[in-house]
Amino acid sequence: MKALSQRRRHPLAAIALLLLGLLVTGGLYAVAGTVNEAKAQTTTYSAQDVEQGEKLFVANCATCHGINAVGAEPGAHGFQAGPSLIGVGAAAVDFQVGTGRMPMQMSGPQAQVKPKQFDEEQTRQLAAYVASLGAGPAVPSEEVLDTTKGNAAKGGELFRTNCAMCHNAAAAGGALTRGKFAPALGGVTGEHIYEAMVTGPQNMPVFNDANISPEGKRDIITFLHTIEEQGSPGGAALGSLGPVSEGLLLWTGGLAVIIGFTIWLTQRSS
Amino acid sequence: MSATSSTENYVPKTSVGRIANFVDSRTGGSAMVKELGRKIFPDHWSFMFGEVALYSFVILLLSGTFLTFFFNPSMAETHYTGSYVPLQGVEMSVAYASTLDISFDVRGGLFMRQVHHWAALLFVASVSVHMLRVFFTGAFRRPRELNWVVGGVLLILALAAGFTGYSLPDDLLSGNGLRIIDGVIKAIPLVGTYISMLLFGGEFPGTAIVGRLYVLHILLVPAMILLMIAIHLFMLIVHKHTQYPGPGRTENNVVGYPVGPVYAAKAGGFFFIVFGVVALLAANFQILPIWDYGPYDPSPISAGTQPDWYIGFVDGALRLMPGVIGNFPFEFVILGHTLSLNVLLPALVPAGILFTLLFTWPWIERWVTRDDREHHLLDRPRNAPTRTGIGVAGVIWYCVMWAAASSDLIATHFHVSLNDVTYWLRVLFFLGPIVGYIVAKRIALALQRKDREIALHGRETGRIVRLPHGEFIEVHEPLDDYHQFRLVNFESPEVLPAQPDANGRISGKEKLRGRLSRLFFEDRVAPVTPAELEAAHEHGHHPAIEETAAETAAETQVTGR
Ligand code: HEM
Numbered sequence: 017m018k019a020l021s022q023r024r025r026h027p028l029a030a031i032a033l034l035l036l037g038l039l040v041t042g043g044l045y046a047v048a049g050t051v052n053e054a055k056a057q058t059t060t061y062s063a064q065d066v067e068q069g070e071k072l073f074v075a076n077c078a079t080c081h082g083i084n085a086v087g088a089e090p091g092a093h094g095f096q097a098g099p100s101l102i103g104v105g106a107a108a109v110d111f112q113v114g115t116g117r118m119p120m121q122m123s124g125p126q127a128q129v130k131p132k133q134f135d136e137e138q139t140r141q142l143a144a145y146v147a148s149l150g151a152g153p154a155v156p157s158e159e160v161l162d163t164t165k166g167n168a169a170k171g172g173e174l175f176r177t178n179c180a181m182c183h184n185a186a187a188a189g190g191a192l193t194r195g196k197f198a199p200a201l202g203g204v205t206g207e208h209i210y211e212a213m214v215t216g217p218q219n220m221p222v223f224n225d226a227n228i229s230p231e232g233k234r235d236i237i238t239f240l241h242t243i244e245e246q247g248s249p250g251g252a253a254l255g256s257l258g259p260v261s262e263g264l265l266l267w268t269g270g271l272a273v274i275i276g277f278t279i280w281l282t283q284r285s286s
Numbered sequence: 287m288s289a290t291s292s293t294e295n296y297v298p299k300t301s302v303g304r305i306a307n308f309v310d311s312r313t314g315g316s317a318m319v320k321e322l323g324r325k326i327f328p329d330h331w332s333f334m335f336g337e338v339a340l341y342s343f344v345i346l347l348l349s350g351t352f353l354t355f356f357f358n359p360s361m362a363e364t365h366y367t368g369s370y371v372p373l374q375g376v377e378m379s380v381a382y383a384s385t386l387d388i389s390f391d392v393r394g395g396l397f398m399r400q401v402h403h404w405a406a407l408l409f410v411a412s413v414s415v416h417m418l419r420v421f422f423t424g425a426f427r428r429p430r431e432l433n434w435v436v437g438g439v440l441l442i443l444a445l446a447a448g449f450t451g452y453s454l455p456d457d458l459l460s461g462n463g464l465r466i467i468d469g470v471i472k473a474i475p476l477v478g479t480y481i482s483m484l485l486f487g488g489e490f491p492g493t494a495i496v497g498r499l500y501v502l503h504i505l506l507v508p509a510m511i512l513l514m515i516a517i518h519l520f521m522l523i524v525h526k527h528t529q530y531p532g533p534g535r536t537e538n539n540v541v542g543y544p545v546g547p548v549y550a551a552k553a554g555g556f557f558f559i560v561f562g563v564v565a566l567l568a569a570n571f572q573i574l575p576i577w578d579y580g581p582y583d584p585s586p587i588s589a590g591t592q593p594d595w596y597i598g599f600v601d602g603a604l605r606l607m608p609g610v611i612g613n614f615p616f617e618f619v620i621l622g623h624t625l626s627l628n629v630l631l632p633a634l635v636p637a638g639i640l641f642t643l644l645f646t647w648p649w650i651e652r653w654v655t656r657d658d659r660e661h662h663l664l665d666r667p668r669n670a671p672t673r674t675g676i677g678v679a680g681v682i683w684y685c686v687m688w689a690a691a692s693s694d695l696i697a698t699h700f701h702v703s704l705n706d707v708t709y710w711l712r713v714l715f716f717l718g719p720i721v722g723y724i725v726a727k728r729i730a731l732a733l734q735r736k737d738r739e740i741a742l743h744g745r746e747t748g749r750i751v752r753l754p755h756g757e758f759i760e761v762h763e764p765l766d767d768y769h770q771f772r773l774v775n776f777e778s779p780e781v782l783p784a785q786p787d788a789n790g791r792i793s794g795k796e797k798l799r800g801r802l803s804r805l806f807f808e809d810r811v812a813p814v815t816p817a818e819l820e821a822a823h824e825h826g827h828h829p830a831i832e833e834t835a836a837e838t839a840a841e842t843q844v845t846g847r
Contacts, residue, residue: 125703168372176458176580180588185458186578190589191694195703198589242372243578249389250396250572258459260692262573263595266407270567271415274338274408277559278331281552 061106061144069145072138076119085149104215105152106143111211113139115204125195126218153214160230161206166238174228175236182220187240188256192219202244206237330530332423335416337553341560342409343511346447349402350504356392358384359454359500361493370577378456378581381496385455385576400568406451407573408564410444410596417441421647421677423664425528427657431648433521438645440514443507445596450503452574452594456496459574461582462591465490466604473629491584531663533771540662592691600637602690606712607632636687640680654802655779668733669776672806675727679719686714734811740765741773741814742822764823774814781807 073085080098082088087100098120101108112118113134117127134142143155176185182198184190189200196219201209210233216222228236247253254261298307310316360380366373368383370390388395417437420426426434453460468490472478487494526540535541567573579588593601609616609628616628643650651673652658667674689696690711697704744762752758765773784792784800792800 169374169376172372172580173376176583176586176588180458180586182589184590185580185586185588186575188590189698191697191704193703194705195697195701197698239372246372248572248575249577250400250575251568251570253572253575256575256578257695258590259574259592259594259598260590260695262571263407263598265567265571266404266411266595270404270408270563271411273563274412274560275331277556277563278334278338281556282329282331282334 061140061147065141065144066148068138069141069143069148072134072142073145076133077142080120085146101146101149103150103152104146106147106155107153107211108215108217109143109146110139110155111208111215111217113142114211115208117217126197129199153211156207156210156214156230160234161210161237163206163234163238163241166231166234168235168239168242170232171235171237171239172243174232175239178223178228179236184256186253186256186258187243201240204240206241209233209237209240332419333527334556335412335419337556338412338560339409339416340515341557342405342412342564343515344557345405345561345564346402346409347508349398349405350451350508352398353388353402354504356384356388356395357381357454357500359497361456361491361496373577373580376581379496381454381456382576382581385457389577397568400571400573401564402451403573404567404571405564406448407595408560410441410448413437413441413444414596417644418677418681422667422674423528423530424661424670424673425664426648427661428648428652429525429660430521430528431652433518433525434648435645436514436518436521438641440511440518441644442641443511443514447503447507447511448594448596450499450507452597453499454496454503455574455576456582457574457576458579458582458586458588459576459591461491461584462587463593463597464495465584466601469629470633473626473633475623475625475630491582526662528662528664530666531772531775533768535663537660537662590694595688598691599684599687600633602687602693602711603632603636604629605693606687606690606708606715608712636683640684643680654799654806656782656799657779663777666772666776668730668737669778671727671730671734671810674730675723678726679723682722683715683719686711686718690715731809731811737773738811738814741770742818774819776813778810778813779807780810 073081074083077085077098080088081101082098085101088097109118112127114132116130116132119133120127121130122128132139146152147154175183175187179187182190182192183201184198187201190198192198198220204212212220213223213228213233213236214225223233248256254265296307298304358380362380363377364380364383366376366378366383366386368374368387368391370386373386385399388399390396420434420437449463453464468482468486471482471485474481482490485495485498486492487498529535529540532541580586592598607616607628616626616631618625618627665673667677690708693707693711694704696702696707744764747761747763749761750758751761764770782800782803784796786792787796
């Protein structure tokens with residue numbers, strides 16, 4: 017200890033400290049990275065899955081995302097260019113294809129949800145193909161989606177701090193700039209909620225495991241499913257849009273009914 | 287004491303009668319009831335909004351008192367242990383926790399909260415509509431100017447009551463609202479920061495604000511509202527009610543039912559109707575689900591954060607204001623102090639203009655028309671086209687700002703870009719009132735012309751008759767006297783040009799008045815004169831009459847100038 021404190025002012029001490037700091041952060045980063053990668057390896061896809069996936073991809077996605085999913089030139093084929101999919105992971109494919117966003121139907125501010133075009137098996141094959149191109153977030157396991165182990169109250173707190181500014185505190189959705197929007201989250205499966213967080217579709221940021229731990233993500237899913245299942249204790253929720261729909265109802269419903277009564281009450285004499 | 291003398295030889299027979307007589311002979315109650323009971327209330331549906339406001343206030347008092355039994359206005363930290371699962375164990379203020387308890391653990395509590403809140407929305411809405419009725423019918427004119435001002439104060443107090451109440455539960459939504467108010471206060475040059483510190487007892491949000499708002503909300507503001515209502519109703523009794531023009535209705539009488547017993551019964555029944563409507567709303571529609579928003583915490587913000595409807599226009603003005611135009615920023619640093627015009631202007635100026643015009647309007651109109659007579663007969667809005675136009679312009683201006691408060695929801699629900707919504711509303715902010723003024727005034731003038739036409743030639747029956755010599759005519763049916771009277775009998779002020787004063791000079795102010803008078807009345811449609819009416823009736827349908835009528839109208843204008 018004494019030796020250490022004596023060399024504290026040694027000219028090389030600063031450099032040693034810097035090296036140490038870099039080593040620690042670098043090491044931590046590597047560990048965090050392998051955590052994600054480790055998960056990517058938990059779901060194993062067979063070579064056949066990848067092969068089938070590639071076929072599907074070439075037929076349905078390559079126009080926009082390019083052969084080998086390297087991305088296309090902007091404006092190619094009159095389509096909005098699709099980005100490179102190398103390293104987006106199986107989770108991104110499962111989310112985008114599973115919610116019907118991909119293959120994208122129409123250019124616009126944001127890829128729209130529409131009825132799914134691929135069944136589960138095909139989605140799995142597409143995911144296998146994209147996952148084979150580079151490591152990325154995997155489709156979440158049953159374990160992290162098990163909402164019986166989640167805590168709705170904690171999830172609510174996480175949701176209000178991380179998600180409510182775009183999705184609204186009651187998950188009713190909200191507007192972003194220039195026609196983009198964060199959708200309402202009712203009816204979204206736990207798997208897709210999880211994948212949305214780890215892949216950050218379009219204008220949504222990525223919430224990796226360092227931002228919100230897998231347990232935190234499970235709590236958020238639990239919260240979203242709890243508030244959806246419980247309904248609205250106070251009567252019709254009016255779209256959970258807050259004071260705007262309340263005011264609208266008051267003027268068009270409440271006051272209009274009262275005007276009707278006033279006319280009825282004063283009818284006789286005039 | 288006439289009351290006591292008149293009851294002297296009256297011998298009550300029942301015990302109830304004896305008690306009543308005992309009280310009456312000592313208080314003179316029957317004289318008061320007689321006096322009040324003989325007051326006349328004319329019947330028209332548009333006269334009933336004041337009552338709706340009064341009744342919703344009574345509902346607010348009743349439901350609010352219930353809430354005070356369970357609400358705890360403390361900002362101390364606690365952990366929720368009540369029965370709402372998604373918040374169990376969450377750290378929150380006692381105020382928020384007690385509102386959750388009212389909602390989930392007090393029997394009937396949620397219903398009462400919803401009654402209170404729906405009644406609050408209805409209260410402000412009915413006050414506003416009541417005020418619009420008074421404006422558009424000219425009921426604010428002498429002798430009722432002061433009562434108009436009292437009404438304006440009541441409107442502001444209603445907004446204050448609503449806002450202070452809205453902030454009590456200490457949920458995320460109301461906290462966001464308070465944060466905006468805090469921002470506006472801090473934008474006031476020099477003193478803003480001090481005021482904010484004083485109000486919140488330190489840096490926002492502090493631990494004092496809910497308690498302070500509570501005192502304002504349940505004591506000061508309701509007391510002032512009660513006082514103002516008392517003054518308002520007292521003046522109403524002194525002035526008597528106004529009425530729409532009609533046969534037998536003059537400036538010196540009031541035609542309608544006496545208060546007792548018919549009107550009193552109707553009014554009493556109407557209270558229960560209003561209560562019923564509020565109760566139906568409260569039982570079926572959720573309002574301010576504070577459990578959705580979570581406890582207040584300065585860091586999170588929710589998308590779709592809006593205030594209750596009556597504060598919306600201020601929120602909308604804030605949303606419409608650009609931070610910079612081109613390279614011109616609305617935020618300056620002067621001598622180390624920041625001047626945030628981008629907050630200050632939208633938050634204070636539109637509301638300031640609206641309320642200044644509102645309070646001074648009776649005097650503005652009196653000055654322009656130089657009409658200082660008493661008015662107890664109302665104008666139909668079409669018969670005061672310029673006032674109607676200006677009123678509509680104000681309403682549209684308000685509505686543009688109001689709509690802007692929901693710009694995000696307009697964007698998501700109509701699938702348009704939020705930016706475009708804002709641009710369009712900015713355009714409408716300036717053009718809307720102008721277009722509204724022109725259109726409303728033209729519609730009013732057109733309706734007046736239609737009235738004139740009907741008064742002269744009767745109602746079109748749609749019956750086509752062929753005359754013996756082959757001509758086709760449509761049969762016009764003359765109106766009955768009652769309806770005829772309504773069409774021809776109204777005041778129609780004329781242009782009053784600038785007048786020289788005692789020294790024979792015309793001051794600049796007087797010139798302005800003359801110009802305004804022209805704006806008000808130059809395109810007036812003159813009411814049908816008895817002579818025209820007679821001529822029209824004698825000759826049946828003659829186009830010549832229309833011409834003479836137009837000529838006389840033109841002549842009156844010329845002489846008027
Ligand atoms: C004068 C008109 C009044 C208006 C416009 C008004 C408006 C409001 C509003 C909008 C709220 C928020 C309610 C909510 O949580 O959904 C509120 C809360 C409250 N008001 Fe009033 N109020 C009025 C009069 C009163 C009176 C006279 C009392 C008491 C005698 C009262 C007691 C309360 C209490 C205790 C709360 C908080 C409890 C809660 O939020 O659930 N209010 N008020």
